[in-house]
Amino acid sequence: MAVPPAMTPSAITLPAVPRARRPWPLIAASTAVAALLALPLIFLLIEANDSGITQIKDLIFRSLTVTLLWNTVRLTVAVTALCAVLGTAAAWLIEKTDIPWRGLWAVLLVIPLAIPDFVISFGWNSLTLWAQGFRGAVLVMTLGAYPLVYLPVAASFRNADPGQEEVARSLGLSRTQTFWRVTIRQARGAILGGCLLVALIMLAEYGAFEILSYRTLTTEIFTEFDVSFNVAAACALSLVLVALSVLLLTGETAAGRGRRVSRTGAFTQRVAAPHKLRRWRLPAVGFPLALVGLALGVPVYSVISWIVRSHQAYLTGVSLLDAGWHSAAYGASAGAIATVMAIPVAILAIRHRGRIYQLLERSTYLVLALPGVVIALTMSYFTEHYAGGFLYQSTPLLVLAYAIMFFPLALVGVRASVLQAPPALEEVGRSLGTSKLVVLARVTLPLIAPGLMAAFCLVFLEVVTELTATLILVPTGVQTLATQFWSYQQNFSNGQAAPFALAIIVLAAVPSVLLGYFFDRQTGGR
Amino acid sequence: MIRHVSKAAAALALVTVALTVVGCGSSANTLILYNGQHEQTTDALVAGFEKATGINVEVRSDDEDTLADELLTEGSNSPADLIYTENSPVLQFLVDRGMLAQINGSTLAHTPSKYRSPVGEWVGVSARVSVLIYNPHLISESQLPTSVSQLADPKYAGKLAFAAGETDFQPIVTSYARTYGQAATLKWLEAIKSNAGSHIYPDNETVADEVNRGAVAFGVVNQYYWYRMRAELGASGVNSRITYFAPHDPGYVLDISGAAILKSSAHKAAAQKFVAFLVSKQGQEIIAHSISFEYPLDDGVTTAAPETPFSQLQPNPITIQDLGDGARAISLLRQAGLL
Numbered sequence: 001m002a003v004p005p006a007m008t009p010s011a012i013t014l015p016a017v018p019r020a021r022r023p024w025p026l027i028a029a030s031t032a033v034a035a036l037l038a039l040p041l042i043f044l045l046i047e048a049n050d051s052g053i054t055q056i057k058d059l060i061f062r063s064l065t066v067t068l069l070w071n072t073v074r075l076t077v078a079v080t081a082l083c084a085v086l087g088t089a090a091a092w093l094i095e096k097t098d099i100p101w102r103g104l105w106a107v108l109l110v111i112p113l114a115i116p117d118f119v120i121s122f123g124w125n126s127l128t129l130w131a132q133g134f135r136g137a138v139l140v141m142t143l144g145a146y147p148l149v150y151l152p153v154a155a156s157f158r159n160a161d162p163g164q165e166e167v168a169r170s171l172g173l174s175r176t177q178t179f180w181r182v183t184i185r186q187a188r189g190a191i192l193g194g195c196l197l198v199a200l201i202m203l204a205e206y207g208a209f210e211i212l213s214y215r216t217l218t219t220e221i222f223t224e225f226d227v228s229f230n231v232a233a234a235c236a237l238s239l240v241l242v243a244l245s246v247l248l249l250t251g252e253t254a255a256g257r258g259r260r261v262s263r264t265g266a267f268t269q270r271v272a273a274p275h276k277l278r279r280w281r282l283p284a285v286g287f288p289l290a291l292v293g294l295a296l297g298v299p300v301y302s303v304i305s306w307i308v309r310s311h312q313a314y315l316t317g318v319s320l321l322d323a324g325w326h327s328a329a330y331g332a333s334a335g336a337i338a339t340v341m342a343i344p345v346a347i348l349a350i351r352h353r354g355r356i357y358q359l360l361e362r363s364t365y366l367v368l369a370l371p372g373v374v375i376a377l378t379m380s381y382f383t384e385h386y387a388g389g390f391l392y393q394s395t396p397l398l399v400l401a402y403a404i405m406f407f408p409l410a411l412v413g414v415r416a417s418v419l420q421a422p423p424a425l426e427e428v429g430r431s432l433g434t435s436k437l438v439v440l441a442r443v444t445l446p447l448i449a450p451g452l453m454a455a456f457c458l459v460f461l462e463v464v465t466e467l468t469a470t471l472i473l474v475p476t477g478v479q480t481l482a483t484q485f486w487s488y489q490q491n492f493s494n495g496q497a498a499p500f501a502l503a504i505i506v507l508a509a510v511p512s513v514l515l516g517y518f519f520d521r522q523t524g525g526r
Numbered sequence: 527m528i529r530h531v532s533k534a535a536a537a538l539a540l541v542t543v544a545l546t547v548v549g550c551g552s553s554a555n556t557l558i559l560y561n562g563q564h565e566q567t568t569d570a571l572v573a574g575f576e577k578a579t580g581i582n583v584e585v586r587s588d589d590e591d592t593l594a595d596e597l598l599t600e601g602s603n604s605p606a607d608l609i610y611t612e613n614s615p616v617l618q619f620l621v622d623r624g625m626l627a628q629i630n631g632s633t634l635a636h637t638p639s640k641y642r643s644p645v646g647e648w649v650g651v652s653a654r655v656s657v658l659i660y661n662p663h664l665i666s667e668s669q670l671p672t673s674v675s676q677l678a679d680p681k682y683a684g685k686l687a688f689a690a691g692e693t694d695f696q697p698i699v700t701s702y703a704r705t706y707g708q709a710a711t712l713k714w715l716e717a718i719k720s721n722a723g724s725h726i727y728p729d730n731e732t733v734a735d736e737v738n739r740g741a742v743a744f745g746v747v748n749q750y751y752w753y754r755m756r757a758e759l760g761a762s763g764v765n766s767r768i769t770y771f772a773p774h775d776p777g778y779v780l781d782i783s784g785a786a787i788l789k790s791s792a793h794k795a796a797a798q799k800f801v802a803f804l805v806s807k808q809g810q811e812i813i814a815h816s817i818s819f820e821y822p823l824d825d826g827v828t829t830a831a832p833e834t835p836f837s838q839l840q841p842n843p844i845t846i847q848d849l850g851d852g853a854r855a856i857s858l859l860r861q862a863g864l865l
Contacts, residue, residue: 132741133724223865225592226595231595380599381599384603389600389605392600392603472596474586483587487565492754494758
């Protein structure tokens with residue numbers, strides 16, 4: 001079975017198979033996907049152009065932008081760095097050592113990904129005054145986002161060639177030296193890829209920062225849209241976000257360049273003996289325990305305490321089921337669509353050499369850094385201007401918006417699997433005279449199926465916890481778990497909001513467990 | 527392998543079914559209401575209306591500004607028939623853009639003329655009033671400002687909280703500017719910004735919450751936030767009190783919540799019935815007994831104790847026209863770096 005080594009979005013170039021002809025169907029499909037994902041950018045440029053270059057320049061170059069930029073950048077740097085350290089450390093403990101109950105940790109460590117940031121921040125905020133402003137934002141976002149580093153790094157550790165570490169040790173390197181010069185180096189691609197996702201998501205985050213009273217470019221974009229009807233200002237600030245994410249993507253590509261995934265005996269997996277922690281074996285449990293306690297325990301505790309403290313009747317059984325059903329249906333639909341969209345883009349970028357294909361693929365990551373409200377307004381803009389309102393506030397358009405917003409996460413899952421699927425098998429299929437489509441269906445898809453599942457789960461999680469685009473695009477009269485939570489919480493009805501937060505956690509925990517389990521089972525066995 | 531593929535196929539099939547079921551929209555005889563008011567109260571009003579008339583209403587809730595933005599984007603294609611907001615400036619904004627239809631005269635007659643659109647394109651439904659919320663453990667009532675201009679006093683540095691981005695705050699800014707002029711308002715805004723420091727919050731719920739738990743001494747909110755918080759936490763969970771500015775102070779502002787019919791609506795007759803229901807005795811009673819804790823505008827209906835009776839309020843005499851669409855307040859807030 002193929003093993004996703006790393007959910008890294010970077011260009012890891014396996015020896016590509018030279019093709020005599022250009023893969024036109026793949027190119028057409030990928031271009032269509034990239035064009036769809038470029039819609040929000042086009043929308044921003046149209047709006048910016050309409051309000052005039054001078055106004056946009058004035059809006060970008062004002063003192064507030066500097067403050068917001070500084071807030072955004074320092075937060076992104078701090079959270080990304082912390083996620084890198086915590087995610088990598090957790091992955092190392094779980095995958096490389098004989099820590100007790102590793103199967104349990106492997107699942108629990110992923111679940112915080114499923115807790116909406118506005119629930120984590122609300123939970124912390126209602127417990128302590130300390131969690132405010134910059135430090136509150138760093139705390140909450142780190143606890144919510146570290147699994148994005150943990151997942152790929154854990155997979156990469158598991159998949160790494162143990163031979164290299166053994167050679168390093170036999171050549172006289174100490175354990176510490178081996179760790180830095182071999183182990184970390186082997187996982188570098190996975191760490192960078194995870195960090196890129198964390199950083200991009202940080203740029204677009206809104207709900208948590210609003211609750212923690214921390215102003216970033218994105219919170220300001222919401223204020224401009226909401227309070228001042230000022231689309232021009234919001235677009236100007238969004239363009240600053242786009243510039244930041246281009247910087248991030250370029251940086252990540254540059255840092256990842258020259259990387260080689262090489263192993264002795266490419267498809268025969270050998271299992272390394274875990275490092276013996278010896279007398280540190282029990283104390284080491286403190287680390288995952290603390291991480292899970294802070295990231296999962298605290299929000300769940302505070303949500304339950306709202307129910308206990310509330311003086312209003314709280315259970316709303318029917319609406320809970322109805323909202324849960326809608327959240328699940330939207331998440332599943334968007335997960336499926338985004339995953340299907342990611343297949344051609346990933347195959348084209350990995351299996352076919354060409355700068356332009358890589359560029360096409362990289363461009364699709366930009367959308368992750370755009371706030372939900374920008375995506376939602378893009379959808380309403382294009383349906384209202386070019387389709388007479390057709391499908392406006394309908395389920396298909398909402399699901400498409402979700403698929404666009406979270407496409408990069410699907411891509412990350414799919415490309416990891418494509419990287420691992422040996423092209424030779426497809427060649428064999430083709431050489432036996434089977435048509436391209438049949439090879440795709442019977443060889444390629446089964447090979448990358450685990451990656452498709454991971455992609456589906458990641459998108460599902462994000463959709464279930466999404467709020468801002470949902471409020472604008474959801475069909476009138478329909479409630480999701482997130483919109484119901486929001487509407488009660490806005491009304492001081494924390495006790496009534498709480499069951500919806502719990503339902504989100506339960507619903508999203510299912511794919512989280514699957515994700516943890518999936519990445520765990522993809523080893524050569526332990 | 528085959529198992530994976532068949533699983534994926536099953537998932538896709540499920541998704542298709544889900545899409546079909548979820549996609550079933552509303553029928554042609556349904557009113558669509560864009561709701562910026564508190565959802566639970568609106569739901570109670572809609573339930574009462576549906577029972578009384580048999581006309582179905584679908585509610586779409588969001589912040590009132592976002593709803594106005596949506597209406598603007600949607601233009602004549604808008605699916606909305608009605609909009610119901612917490613404050614008048616949003617409605618005036620839509621009046622200025624020619625997007626609202628006339629409300630029937632008999633409906634308008636239910637509310638005093640100073641609480642409705644001067645051109646009859648929206649009607650006031652309920653009212654709220656701005657107050658100070660304070661935490662007696664951190665500041666005594668006698669130390670509190672009696673006028674909104676005193677909020678700028680350096681002695682309140684680190685003690686004051688407010689929500690600059692909240693639509694409820696704009697009327698206070700407009701009122702201040704009407705009394706003291708643009709230049710003085712800008713200076714005042716800069717001073718209260720520095721007094722509040724890190725206690726500038728995104729909304730009034732947060733202001734009330736933070737004062738109540740002692741993160742900051744006092745803040746500016748509308749009265750009903752405090753009542754709603756008390757309903758949630760119970761009397762024992764409340765560590766804060768509210769107090770009014772001096773009578774007729776520019777900070778003592780009445781905000782009118784109102785409803786309007788979209789010009790683009792294809793169901794105007796039914797929409798008129800809905801607006802009429804909001805200001806009817808039955809509709810006003812629902813508001814009076816809801817957990818919104820707002821003042822119904824119909825003379826005959828009073829709110830449950832312990833709110834200060836509507837007739838005893840002594841707000842600043844600023845008019846609906848003076849409050850306008852809030853553009854001036856927004857521009858001042860932006861100049862002060864608060865937006």
